[in-house]
Structures are given as C-alpha cells and as structure tokens.
Amino acid sequence: MITLKEALIKSPQELAEIRQELRRKAESGGLNAVIAFDEAGEGVPILLKDNIQVKGWNVTCASKILQGYVAPYDATVVENLRAAGMAPFGRANMDEFAMGSTTESSVYGPTLNPHDTSRVPGGSSGGSAAAVAAGEAIAALGSDTGGSIRQPAAYCGVVGFKPTYGRVSRYGLGAYASSLDQIGPITQNVEDAAILYDAIKGHDPRDSTSAEFEKEPIYGQIDPDRKLTIAVIDNYVAEASPAVQRAHEEALKALEAEGHTIVHKELSNTKYDIATYYIVATAEAATNLARYDGVRYGRRCDDPKNLEDLYFRTRSEGFGEEVKRRILLGNFVLSSGYYDAYYLKAQKVRHLIRDEFNKIFAEADLILSPVAPSVAPKLGALADPLEMYKSDMYTIAVNLVGLPGLSLPVMKDSETGMPVGLQLLAKAFDEKTLFDGAASLE
Numbered sequence: 001m002i003t004l005k006e007a008l009i010k011s012p013q014e015l016a017e018i019r020q021e022l023r024r025k026a027e028s029g030g031l032n033a034v035i036a037f038d039e040a041g042e043g044v045p046i047l048l049k050d051n052i053q054v055k056g057w058n059v060t061c062a063s064k065i066l067q068g069y070v071a072p073y074d075a076t077v078v079e080n081l082r083a084a085g086m087a088p089f090g091r092a093n094m095d096e097f098a099m100g101s102t103t104e105s106s107v108y109g110p111t112l113n114p115h116d117t118s119r120v121p122g123g124s125s126g127g128s129a130a131a132v133a134a135g136e137a138i139a140a141l142g143s144d145t146g147g148s149i150r151q152p153a154a155y156c157g158v159v160g161f162k163p164t165y166g167r168v169s170r171y172g173l174g175a176y177a178s179s180l181d182q183i184g185p186i187t188q189n190v191e192d193a194a195i196l197y198d199a200i201k202g203h204d205p206r207d208s209t210s211a212e213f214e215k216e217p218i219y220g221q222i223d224p225d226r227k228l229t230i231a232v233i234d235n236y237v238a239e240a241s242p243a244v245q246r247a248h249e250e251a252l253k254a255l256e257a258e259g260h261t262i263v264h265k266e267l268s269n270t271k272y273d274i275a276t277y278y279i280v281a282t283a284e285a286a287t288n289l290a291r292y293d294g295v296r297y298g299r300r301c302d303d304p305k306n307l308e309d310l311y312f313r314t315r316s317e318g319f320g321e322e323v324k325r326r327i328l329l330g331n332f333v334l335s336s337g338y339y340d341a342y343y344l345k346a347q348k349v350r351h352l353i354r355d356e357f358n359k360i361f362a363e364a365d366l367i368l369s370p371v372a373p374s375v376a377p378k379l380g381a382l383a384d385p386l387e388m389y390k391s392d393m394y395t396i397a398v399n400l401v402g403l404p405g406l407s408l409p410v411m412k413d414s415e416t417g418m419p420v421g422l423q424l425l426a427k428a429f430d431e432k433t434l435f436d437g438a439a440s441l442e
C-alpha cells in the first residue's frame with residue numbers, strides 16, 4: 001500500500017488511478033468501513049470520518065437524524081488539506097455522533113476489523129482505522145473525544161494521533177463534547193501521521209478554543225535518536241489483559257535498549273477517570289445535540305401535529321439508543337439540584353487528574369501506557385453500556401487534561417493474531433517530543 005509520503009509526489013493522473021483503485025477495494029472489501037465516496041477530488045485522497053464537513057457532502061455523524069443534511073461549508077481541516085495537496089476521498093463509518101467504542105452504533109451498521117471480521121475495529125473512528133489497515137485508504141482523519149482515534153488505531157494495527165486540545169480547529173466538526181473533541185490523523189506509520197498533522201493544524205479564529213501557536217512542522221524534524229525519560233504507570237498496566245501486559249513489557253525493553261530512561265510512577269486518580277469523563281462528556285453532548293430539533297438540520301418527522309410533536313418525534317425517531325442514553329444522562333447531571341453534585345464535582349476532579357499528570361511531566365518527557373485493556377473484542381461483546389464505558393479506562397484521562405497522545409502498533413498477540421497497540425503521551429503542546437519517542441518505538 002502506498003504511503004501518504006509517497007502519494008504526495010504522484011502526478012494528478014496517477015492519483016486519479018489510485019483513487020479509483022482504493023474505491024474498488026473499499027467497495028469489495030466487505031468491512032463497511034467507507035460509506036460514501038467522492039468522485040471529483042483532486043489531490044491525495046484522504047478518508048474523512050463522517051462528522052467532518054465537506055461542502056456539498058451529505059455529512060451525517062452516522063445518525064438517522066442527519067440523513068439528508070448537506071454541509072454548507074468546508075471544515076477548516078478540509079480547507080487545510082486542500083492547501084497541502086490533499087483532498088477528501090469519502091466518508092468513514094463511525095459510532096453515531098462519535099459515542100461509542102466499537103462502531104456498532106452507526107446507522108449504517110457495524111464496521112468489521114480487517115484482522116478478524118468477527119471482531120470490532122474499535123470506535124468511534126472505526127471506519128477510518130479499518131480502512132487504513134485494510135489498504136482501502138492511504139490515510140484518514142478521525143476525531144478523539146475519549147480515545148476514538150487512538151483505540152481503533154490500536155485495535156486495527158495502525159497509527160492514531162490525538163493532538164493537544166486546541167492544536168487542530170474544530171470548526172466544521174460535528175460536536176460531541178466540545179471541551180474534549182479533537183481531530184487527528186490515522187495513518188500507516190508515524191511519519192505519515194506527522195505529515196497529515198502538519199497539514200491540518202494551526203490557529204483558526206473560527207474556533208474560539210484554537211491555540212495561538214506557530215505552525216512549525218514536525219515532519220522532517222523527527223529525531224528517533226533523542227534520549228528521553230519515559231514514565232510508566234505501574235497501577236495502570238496491572239489492570240490490562242496478559243497480551244497487553246506482554247506488549248507493554250516488550251516495548252519497555254525496546255525503549256531501554258534504545259537508551260531511554262524509564263521511571264516508574266503511579267496515578268491515584270485514575271479510578272475517577274471514567275465517572276468524570278461520562279459526566280462531562282454527556283453534559284456537553286446533551287447541550288450540543290439540542291440543536292437537532294427537526295427545524296434547522298437534517299431529518300424531520302412526517303406530519304407533525306404541533307411544535308412539541310415535531311421536536312418529540314423527530315428526536316425519538318432520529319437518535320439511536322446510545323445517543324438517547326447520553327442525552328438523558330447529560331441533562332440529568334446538569335439539572336438543578338444535581339449540577340453541584342455531579343457536573344461541578346466532575347470539573348473539580350478533572351483539575352485533580354490534570355495536576356497528577358503535570359507532576360509526572362515535571363520529571364518525564366513521555367508516558368507509555370496501554371490504549372485499551374485487551375485486543376479488539378468480538379462484535380456484540382460490549383453490548384452492556386457500562387462494560388463499554390469501562391473499556392475506555394486508558395484513553396479518556398488524556399482528553400480530560402487536553403494532552404497529546406499517539407497510539408502505535410507494537411506487537412501481534414500470539415493467541416488471537418490481533419495487533420496490540422500502545423500509546424505515548426506528552427505534555428500539552430509538546431508534539432515534537434511525542435513524535436521523537438514514537439519514531440524510536442516504531
């Protein structure tokens with residue numbers, strides 16, 4: 001499969017052929033990873049998660065409620081892609097509104113893992129990761145609110161990178177939880193992740209949380225020989241499956257052999273990660289999804305009797321079960337009488353989680369951690385929502401704190417044959433160090 005780096009020096013004619021070939025592969029691949037294709041794109045084709053707006057496309061966040069919605073403008077990341085010689089290739093399957101860890105909650109049906117089609121590709125950016133892993137896309141964009149780039153990348157054996165919150169504009173991203181959402185690349189290797197990240201990042205006045213930083217490139221500057229101090233969170237690793245623990249041990253050995261210094265640390269607030277995340281994320285989701293009222297966007301119920309009936313039936317028919325659960329949860333934690341006990345408390349705990357990470361980063365350049373507790377689960381195995389939420393235990397703190405994290409494949413599990421990925425985490429805005437470490441581990 002041609003890499004992004006190689007594709008960027010191809011002629012328009014060659015790229016048109018590559019685009020056709022990828023489309024044929026995706027249509028016959030049987031994974032349900034790519035749900036729609038663009039005919040006319042000029043440039044290196046990049047697959048986009050179905051929550052990133054492309055002018056004139058039917059962008060749906062894999063939800064029934066957005067069927068028929070046509071995006072009136074390009075997301076900033078799409079403008080940036082075009083300026084860098086790339087162009088949208090098609091829409092990748094995802095969990096409805098990016099709520100999920102398996103890509104099973106999509107209105108288009110589940111995506112399958114290319115390494116074993118009885119298993120999920122992870123989620124919510126499961127279509128993006130499966131397509132890159134299966135050679136149906138050169139590279140893809142996903143979004144990561146609580147692991148949705150890093151976890152499917154780990155389950156599919158590809159590289160997934162969640163930038164520091166504020167590095168990549170959220171303008172034109174279908175909002176899930178605005179203080180956590182971040183767009184990022186899913187690629188075949190670390191170098192391609194740097195190329196794609198360089199292309200999409202940068203300050204954007206249309207996103208009020210966009211960071212005002214220089215746009216210095218990472219690609220071309222990566223130093224795999226740099227010696228770093230890498231922290232390992234022992235109490236984190238102990239809770240992972242044997243396959244993930246083995247991968248972690250191997251990676252540690254490899255990093256030590258490369259001359260990095262390993263330090264052992266603990267995080268005591270990790271037991272609050274899941275509760276804190278599912279309060280903050282659902283509160284923000286309930287607020288963001290209030291806009292889908294059948295009046296302004298997408299699908300409207302048939303023959304509404306009055307305004308209340310229009311709201312009620314449009315939303316009842318349009319949202320799937322998991323999305324409804326989260327809207328209910330979010331409105332509950334925000335309601336008067338519960339706001340202080342849940343939402344406000346969660347915001348305070350969020351600060352404690354951040355302080356603990358900052359303490360580690362005062363002594364270490366990077367943290368090495370599992371991405372998920374196991375290899376990709378079987379389809380249907382995480383049908384219990386609480387079990388699914390628990391499987392996010394390694395990814396969500398990063399979003400609560402806003403840190404950059406990069407997940408990369410390190411091993412194949414001998415028992416299942418499935419890829420195992422690990423993630424490296426860095427200080428906020430220290431993507432350069434993150435890529436140096438990732439290149440050394442790759």
Ligand code: GLN
Pocket residue numbers: 098099100101123124143144145146147148149176281392
């Ligand atoms: N699995 C997490 C959730 O369901 C994260 C999803 C994401 O990062 N978009 O909220």
